Amino acid sequence: MKTMHVLLATTLVGLAGAATAAPNCTIALKANDQMQFDQKAATVSAACPTITITLKHTGTLPITSMGHDVVITKTADMPAVAAAGMAAGAAAHYLPKGDARIIAATPMVGGGASTKTTFPGKKLTAGGAYSFFCSFPGHSAIMKGTLTVTK
Numbered sequence: 001m002k003t004m005h006v007l008l009a010t011t012l013v014g015l016a017g018a019a020t021a022a023p024n025c026t027i028a029l030k031a032n033d034q035m036q037f038d039q040k041a042a043t044v045s046a047a048c049p050t051i052t053i054t055l056k057h058t059g060t061l062p063i064t065s066m067g068h069d070v071v072i073t074k075t076a077d078m079p080a081v082a083a084a085g086m087a088a089g090a091a092a093h094y095l096p097k098g099d100a101r102i103i104a105a106t107p108m109v110g111g112g113a114s115t116k117t118t119f120p121g122k123k124l125t126a127g128g129a130y131s132f133f134c135s136f137p138g139h140s141a142i143m144k145g146t147l148t149v150t151k
């Protein structure tokens with residue numbers, strides 16, 4: 001009888017743990033002088049009141065030659081937004097201003113710097129096809145990853 005109680009208690013604790021597991025609300029990326037993010041994929045929940053994106057540039061090259069940012073769009077919008085960013089130019093940090101296709105974007109940083117931004121999870125739809133990428137000219141060919149959105 002005592003064994004049964006222990007088993008039941010363990011099961012209940014397990015269920016409670018699963019039910020209350022906090023959704024992931026942070027995208028934490030590092031980028032380097034080799035034009036690489038340290039991750040090719042990230043997962044967040046659309047239920048997050050606030051999603052935080054952090055970016056740490058672990059390199060030493062300046063923003064003018066190796067600037068990095070993190071931009072989130074629908075995967076289908078990524079090539080066009082990257083092209084619009086290139087057209088926007090260096091003064092705009094290679095991001096088209098007020099572009100509704102941009103769901104979130106950090107400021108652009110150079111080597112040794114860190115930055116972050118936040119946006120509401122409700123801007124994402126669970127199961128949708130999203131990507132993150134760097135909008136510095138040419139970088140999105142390599143500096144991109146899949147953003148999976150859970151409920």
Ligand SMILES: [Cu+2]
Pocket residue numbers: 031035066067068069134135136139143
């Ligand atoms: Cu970059």
